[in-house]
Amino acid sequence: MIFSAAEYSDRLRRVRDRMQTQGLSALLVADPANIYYLTGYNAWSFYTPQVLFVPREGEMIFFARQMDADGAFRTTWLPAENIYGYPERYIHRPYIHPFDWVMFKLRELGLTVPASEGHVGLEMDAHFFSPKAYRAIVNAVPEWSLVDCFELVNWVRVVKSSAEIQHMRQAGMVCSEAMNAAIDNVRVGMRQCDLAAKISAAQISGTPEFGGDYPAIVPMIPTGVEADTPHLTWNSKPFESGQAVVLELSGAFERYHTPLARTVSLGKPSAELDRVSKATDEALNAVIDVTQAGVPVNELARTWNWTLAKHGLEKPSRIGYSIGIGYPPDWGERTVSLRSEDETVLEENMTFHLIGGMWMDGFGYELSEPIRVTESGIEAFTSFPRHLICKEG
Amino acid sequence: MIFSAAEYSDRLRRVRDRMQTQGLSALLVADPANIYYLTGYNAWSFYTPQVLFVPREGEMIFFARQMDADGAFRTTWLPAENIYGYPERYIHRPYIHPFDWVMFKLRELGLTVPASEGHVGLEMDAHFFSPKAYRAIVNAVPEWSLVDCFELVNWVRVVKSSAEIQHMRQAGMVCSEAMNAAIDNVRVGMRQCDLAAKISAAQISGTPEFGGDYPAIVPMIPTGVEADTPHLTWNSKPFESGQAVVLELSGAFERYHTPLARTVSLGKPSAELDRVSKATDEALNAVIDVTQAGVPVNELARTWNWTLAKHGLEKPSRIGYSIGIGYPPDWGERTVSLRSEDETVLEENMTFHLIGGMWMDGFGYELSEPIRVTESGIEAFTSFPRHLICKEG
Numbered sequence: 016m017i018f019s020a021a022e023y024s025d026r027l028r029r030v031r032d033r034m035q036t037q038g039l040s041a042l043l044v045a046d047p048a049n050i051y052y053l054t055g056y057n058a059w060s061f062y063t064p065q066v067l068f069v070p071r072e073g074e075m076i077f078f079a080r081q082m083d084a085d086g087a088f089r090t091t092w093l094p095a096e097n098i099y100g101y102p103e104r105y106i107h108r109p110y111i112h113p114f115d116w117v118m119f120k121l122r123e124l125g126l127t128v129p130a131s132e133g134h135v136g137l138e139m140d141a142h143f144f145s146p147k148a149y150r151a152i153v154n155a156v157p158e159w160s161l162v163d164c165f166e167l168v169n170w171v172r173v174v175k176s177s178a179e180i181q182h183m184r185q186a187g188m189v190c191s192e193a194m195n196a197a198i199d200n201v202r203v204g205m206r207q208c209d210l211a212a213k214i215s216a217a218q219i220s221g222t223p224e225f226g227g228d229y230p231a232i233v234p235m236i237p238t239g240v241e242a243d244t245p246h247l248t249w250n251s252k253p254f255e256s257g258q259a260v261v262l263e264l265s266g267a268f269e270r271y272h273t274p275l276a277r278t279v280s281l282g283k284p285s286a287e288l289d290r291v292s293k294a295t296d297e298a299l300n301a302v303i304d305v306t307q308a309g310v311p312v313n314e315l316a317r318t319w320n321w322t323l324a325k326h327g328l329e330k331p332s333r334i335g336y337s338i339g340i341g342y343p344p345d346w347g348e349r350t351v352s353l354r355s356e357d358e359t360v361l362e363e364n365m366t367f368h369l370i371g372g373m374w375m376d377g378f379g380y381e382l383s384e385p386i387r388v389t390e391s392g393i394e395a396f397t398s399f400p401r402h403l404i405c406k407e408g
Numbered sequence: 409m410i411f412s413a414a415e416y417s418d419r420l421r422r423v424r425d426r427m428q429t430q431g432l433s434a435l436l437v438a439d440p441a442n443i444y445y446l447t448g449y450n451a452w453s454f455y456t457p458q459v460l461f462v463p464r465e466g467e468m469i470f471f472a473r474q475m476d477a478d479g480a481f482r483t484t485w486l487p488a489e490n491i492y493g494y495p496e497r498y499i500h501r502p503y504i505h506p507f508d509w510v511m512f513k514l515r516e517l518g519l520t521v522p523a524s525e526g527h528v529g530l531e532m533d534a535h536f537f538s539p540k541a542y543r544a545i546v547n548a549v550p551e552w553s554l555v556d557c558f559e560l561v562n563w564v565r566v567v568k569s570s571a572e573i574q575h576m577r578q579a580g581m582v583c584s585e586a587m588n589a590a591i592d593n594v595r596v597g598m599r600q601c602d603l604a605a606k607i608s609a610a611q612i613s614g615t616p617e618f619g620g621d622y623p624a625i626v627p628m629i630p631t632g633v634e635a636d637t638p639h640l641t642w643n644s645k646p647f648e649s650g651q652a653v654v655l656e657l658s659g660a661f662e663r664y665h666t667p668l669a670r671t672v673s674l675g676k677p678s679a680e681l682d683r684v685s686k687a688t689d690e691a692l693n694a695v696i697d698v699t700q701a702g703v704p705v706n707e708l709a710r711t712w713n714w715t716l717a718k719h720g721l722e723k724p725s726r727i728g729y730s731i732g733i734g735y736p737p738d739w740g741e742r743t744v745s746l747r748s749e750d751e752t753v754l755e756e757n758m759t760f761h762l763i764g765g766m767w768m769d770g771f772g773y774e775l776s777e778p779i780r781v782t783e784s785g786i787e788a789f790t791s792f793p794r795h796l797i798c799k800e801g
Contacts, residue, residue, distance in 0.1 A: 058640055058641075059625060059626065059628065059639045059641055059737065060638075062535070062737040081724075081725075082637075082639075082767060083637075083638070083639055085636075085637065086636065086637025086640070089634060090640075103724050103725045106725075106745070107740075107742050107743075107745055109556075109558045109559070139539045139540040139543070140538045140539075140540040140541075142455070142536060142538070143535060143737075144538060145532060145533045145534065145535070145539070146530065146533075146538070146539050146541075146542035147532040147533040147556065148533075149539035149542070150532070163502075163540065165502045206613075206619055207619070208612055208613055208614055209612075209613050211612045212608070212610070212612040215605070215608045215609060215612055216605040216606065216608060216609040217605070218605075219604045219608055219642075220599075220602050221601055221644070225644055226599055226600070226601025226602070226642070226644035227601060228641075229626040232452060233452065233622040235452065241479075241482060243478075243479065244451070244476075244479025244482055245475050245476070246451040246452045246453045246475075246476055246479075247452075247479070247482065247483075248451075248452055248621075248622060249612075250619065251614070251618055251619035331496050332474075332475055332496045332499075333499070336500075342737075343736040343737055344452065344454055344536075344735075344736055344737075345455035347500075350500075352499070352500055356497065374478070
């Protein structure tokens with residue numbers, strides 16, 4: 016077990032407290048990060064349907080494809096008798112769905128009846144829970160009152176335990192190895208793909224003491240004029256003198272993530288990049304200065320916007336989001352977003368990726384920090400200087 | 409443009425032919441592989457909702473998050489006026505969804521009315537199309553008759569063009585680099601994570617002539633007793649003498665995939681592994697021998713099962729699936745599965761990952777081949793000997 020029995024038990028208790036508050040008699044968890052959080056189950060099996068049934072009382076039951084269910088004991092602490100594999104013949108069929116089988120099994124086990132005494136929560140916006148899966152549930156258990164659980168487990172995950180913080184520190188060490196590989200290797204004439212290869216190798220090798228896990232997102236290295244666009248990955252073109260290279264990458268350790276962004280200028284930065292980078296650095300540092308337990312999230316957004324505005328700049332997207340467990344394609348928790356319209360108040364041991372991403376016309380600049388909120392400020396999971404990095408062009 | 413205008417036009421024509429057959433006046437495409445197939449759009453932006461509207465007549469309209477829509481022109485050939493970005497404030501909100509905005513925009517553009525003259529097809533089982541997105545469509549355009557399109561675009565993708573085959577050959581070259589890195593480096597005492605790092609670096613660097621793309625699935629290297637379970641990735645343990653290491657990895661080139669599996673025994677294989685590997689090799693070769701245009705898929709499954717049965721073995725899961733464009737978390741096309749109950753008849757330029765995966769009690773063996781179906785047989789995209797590889801233990 017990666018975490019203690021007491022920790023898993025506490026996680027389940029907090030999920031059930033929320034279920035109580037939301038009037039749920041049962042919860043169906045499809046998000047692989049939430050399944051991992053509650054059971055430890057971890058495999059690249061989430062491309063076929065799987066679901067964790069969490070009743071208000073009694074034991075959790077996990078359903079996966081037969082071949083994955085057979086080996087689930089290797090990662091989950093759930094007892095074998097609480098794990099069911101649906102037959103292979105349900106995979107990729109137009110007229111049947113694995114959840115037809117799953118729901119009938121729940122009925123056979125006598126678990127649909129107690130669940131129908133309240134509402135049954137679904138993760139309506141989870142990755143890997145399709146409308147077809149949803150309709151299979153509706154059809155198979157028409158007596159259930161189905162409601163959106165509104166990221167119930169994700170919200171339980173927002174405040175981290177000490178053991179989780181320790182995981183994120185380890186992810187931070189992996190992240191530092193990867194960022195160092197990126198900064199040390201990037202140079203004029205190197206192909207973008209070869210830099211991405213160095214970063215990926217460092218992310219996976221991790222440290223001499225412990226290996227890295229696969230990050231939920233591949234290295235992103237938008238470069239030169241293409242850096243005005245987020246979410247591009249890499250191509251085979253060589254880096255050119257005068258280009259600014261945005262490096263956005265994460266360390267991962269046992270599925271916990273600490274993403275980090277820095278920007279490297281290959282040669283003297285343009286006046287515009289110089290101006291935007293300094294404003295962004297100042298704004299991100301200002302955000303970090305006001306971050307501590309008890310502060311409302313929108314205060315961070317206000318600080319960011321106000322500092323940028325002084326420099327005649329603005330950035331309409333959020334400046335960060337809650338981080339922790341991640342599976343492809345996202346390392347965010349899909350809960351707290353650092354923006355004006357978010358009403359969350361910071362608590363100790365919340366963890367965020369604070370990110371200043373400026374996608375300008377013909378260039379881009381990113382500076383970020385993965386952090387933990389403390390009583391009196393923050394703990395940064397990495398320690399790279401917070402400014403534009405200039406290398407020989 | 410990665411493919412010619414004529415090729416994109418032909419793809420759209422074939423999609424519309426199927427729409428006609430299925431009685432669809434419009435189609436909403438959410439699967440990033442299908443969006444890429446029809447428009448060339450390619451970015452790691454699929455973790456937030458995006459959708460391509462394909463009317464029976466007129467132009468396709470693409471919707472993405474504002475920051476991604478702004479840079480979409482870098483990869484898609486769609487004209488800028490056919491790309492809309494929904495506002496940032498719709499991201500990760502419990503009570504609104506980006507498709508609220510998207511559907512209202514379609515209404516404003518006058519496109520909901522012609523679409524309501526027939527049925528509107530949805531990709532009900534696509535990754536990254538959530539029940540919440542589905543309900544947003546239902547609520548926003550109640551006059552639409554919504555039906556499952558049953559992987560309409562995926563089925564159009566099954567037979568590849570010459571240009572696509574050329575892409576897969578290049579993916580095959582990347583795959584060979586990665587498999588060579590795996591076979592050459594794996595050795596007793598090396599940590600699993602360090603081998604995965606070598607594989608990943610080779611996948612991304614590609615060849616000296618062209619770089620690799622990120623594969624839709626990370627390297628899988630189930631080892632020793634853990635190889636009785638598919639879909640495990642890696643850990644930090646060193647390889648031990650006597651272990652068999654399953655290597656399942658893909659080459660990717662501009663999103664086209666050629667996955668490949670081989671198994672390496674570190675030292676003399678056990679009698680059981682020897683027996684199972686020889687039976688599997690024989691069965692996969694027998695499948696390859698019968699594969700050619702005109703043969704029904706279930707003939708491949710029958711050949712496989714029959715050959716294994718002679719050796720007293722069986723494998724209940726499919727022995728392969730259609731491959732081509734892939735995005736995380738899957739490199740399969742979710743169409744043709746090579747199994748008894750599939751009624752597809754092979755056509756020239758269909759491409760498959762033929763995979764014999766034997767997950768036994770306490771060990772595993774995998775042998776596979778990415779292939780193209782030809783008039784008279786197959787073209788293999790890689791050329792590794794089809795048997796267990798023995799290295800010094």
